[in-house]
Amino acid sequence: MNTAILGAYTLSYNVSDAAGNPARTVTRTVNVTDQTAPVISLLGAVNVAAVAGSVYTDVGATAQDNADGNITARISITGGPVNTAALAGTQFTLTYNVSDLAGNAATPVTRTVTIVADAIAPTPAGTAAQLPLTGSAQSAVIYAAGQSIQNYTASAGTPPSGVSTPFGLISYTTTTVGVGATQTVNITFSAALPAAYKLYKVDNAGTYSLIPNGPGVDQWIGVNATTIALTLSDNGPFDLDQTANGVIVDPLAVGVVAPAPVIAPAPAAAIPAAASGGGGGGGCALSSKSEFDPLLILMVLLSLIWLLRRNVEGT
Known part of the structure; x- marks a missing residue:
């Protein structure tokens, strides 16, 4: 199961007794879902001025999500449009919102636009x-x-x-x-x-x-x-x-x-499959761990004694 990849994972559980009788297989479904909210980044200044009678063009914002990537196109803006025919000093607050495909909502960001007199x-x-x-x-x-x-x-x-x-x-x-x-x-x-x-x-x-x-x-x-x-x-x-x-x-x-820098989540470690026991085929396992065997020294000593006695009898 890789928690870095969204989706449903089915885990199956099997076992057999010493006589080789298998149990009924049972399963568990694990759903890896997106729980992280996207992030909105405002372009331009938080507070801007719009000249009375001009055409205000907002520079916008961008949105990035850990699962869906660039979701700027999904941003919605409320509080507009900015009416530059309003009296100087009038303020408009634009609010930017976005949600990813999983429904996680970003923290809204705002921009304040103040109408000013002719430049x-x-x-x-x-x-x-x-x-x-x-x-x-x-x-x-x-x-x-x-x-x-x-x-x-x-x-x-x-x-x-x-x-x-x-x-x-x-x-x-x-x-x-x-x-x-x-x-x-x-x-x-x-x-x-x-x-x-x-x-x-x-x-x-x-x-x-x-x-x-x-x-x-x-x-x-x-x-x-x-x-x-x-x-x-x-x-x-x-x-x-x-x-x-x-x-x-x-x-x-x-x-x-x-x-x-955006740091991608590390892939989950693979779950090793359990080794199955039982007869039939007689497989052998090699251990990488070395162990000291005292019988080896005894066999070497007996071989030396046998060679020594043979040499003595030959003389």
């Missing part, structure tokens, strides 16, 4: 136009409405193990409307953001820390396929200079965490 087009003031990104042919535009973007640079960075940063490390400073104020910065990349990306803050020691995904202060949301909006506070947890001075220093990186 503000970048102007020369507050824009780092086409900042070339290290290690790729891509670039980024950094924009803070009504503020000045300065000291913008790009480098490769050294992400932690298991994290890739397709756009490298971006660093910039932005002014704010006042000391201790908050500021939203839009970063638009020349290529689409990767699926299931995260945003990391990088400190002076090169340590990468996750910035929460959300619509609040010191959080970020995905505006569209190429743009993120990051709202930071002066002297907040992600202001690198940690000083309330009307300037926010913001080194960051878009990162993608490598998925954990």
